[in-house]
Amino acid sequence: MVEFRNVSVTFKQNKNTVEAVKNVSFTINKGDIFGIVGGSGAGKSTLLRTVNLLQPLSSGDVLVNGSSIKDYKGAKLRQLRQNIGMIFQHFNLAENKTVYENIAFVLKTADWKKNDIKNRVNELLKFVNLSDKADTYPSKLSGGQKQRVAIARALANNTDILLCDEPTSALDAETTASVLELLKEVNEKLGVTIIIITHELDVVKSICNRTAVMSEGTVVETGEVYQVFTNPQNEFTKQLIAHTQNFEIPPEIRENITGPVVKITYLGERAAEAVLSQTASDYNVRYNILHGKIEYIGSKPLGILYVNITGESSDVEQTIKALSEKTYETEVILSA
Known part of the structure; x- marks a missing residue:
């Protein structure tokens, strides 16, 4: 054309x-x-x-x-x-x-x-x-x-x-x-x-x-x-x-965080899967969701979550590894 x-x-x-x-x-x-x-x-x-x-x-x-x-x-x-x-x-x-x-x-x-x-x-x-x-x-x-x-x-x-x-x-x-x-x-x-x-x-x-x-x-x-x-x-x-996806954690919240904060990106059908609840159960960790959204681009979902993970250090480490395998991308943006 x-x-x-x-x-x-x-x-x-x-x-x-x-x-x-x-x-x-x-x-x-x-x-x-x-x-x-x-x-x-x-x-x-x-x-x-x-x-x-x-x-x-x-x-x-x-x-x-x-x-x-x-x-x-x-x-x-x-x-x-x-x-x-x-x-x-x-x-x-x-x-x-x-x-x-x-x-x-x-x-x-x-x-x-x-x-x-x-x-x-x-x-x-x-x-x-x-x-x-x-x-x-x-x-x-x-x-x-x-x-x-x-x-x-x-x-x-x-x-x-x-x-x-x-x-x-x-x-x-x-x-x-x-x-x-x-x-x-x-x-x-x-x-x-x-x-x-x-x-x-x-x-x-x-x-x-x-x-x-x-x-x-x-x-x-x-x-x-x-x-x-x-x-x-x-x-x-x-x-x-x-620039449109980054989330800046407010200083007053950052000061009270224990454990790492990760940015999790989901694509396609996995944007609707219960990945957090499953990994919380598997590895005995707790999640605090700081920010998140699911948007649809041409009817296909794109999900982004910023979560704070707490628990025993070995459990948290295994959780991050599991999240990396089950999502499109898992990035640690704030270490413990």
Whole structure:
């Protein structure tokens, strides 16, 4: 569907050459919800904009549906952009136009007939659950409603690909969840391939099936989201994920701890197994759970627990060994 082949993008800035994207190659399949994640300045947004040539390539190539687009101009470029919708962090709605007019404008520029425009806009407003807001101006909408209008506008021309540049960064947690749910529906019901740029790992975990991790203009890791989050291969990816998983034991609790504290990671079906109760019974130890959670990435569970183990030193040692064998990873983060 979208293939990046050795894509590089450079800018001139204060007489210096800035390499925003460096020799990037990977493929996004038809039907993917693909997340491109990384910190500020990683080159994510620049790479995204090469898909519809809002950002020209310095070298390399981008293929859309098997065709090279790097030399597209005129009518071919307009046709490409009509088939690729885009939404942004701050919505980019025309404040002087109603919700209906914001969506209809895209269709007018594509020479749709008046009655077809009316039918299509009403269809989209129903899909994004905003039929009652057709005559409302953006200033009267909430952030979530504005993004729903932006999504409807991006889909108006029977879009094949939807580019999302930090689509939830300006939204609160509850609104973010509802917008992400809508994007899932766009993917599942309309068959639209979605590419999401974000610095929020929770967005990638909740909606994407595949991901690429970017750092300083390069892609350091790609793969299925569950695999990347549970078994990262690149050091930058490991650090990025660790920031969301680490738990700092408060000093007042640390002072009163006897016995080691271990971080236990469970994957797949074992995330729901009663490993702690079984080992407590087998080795006569006690557990104090300091922190823990089970989250689901693409319906597959990932469990992380921080526990303090107390008992006879030999029993504790055997327990840690047993936990290492029965879980994905058991790491001693605080010794006795």
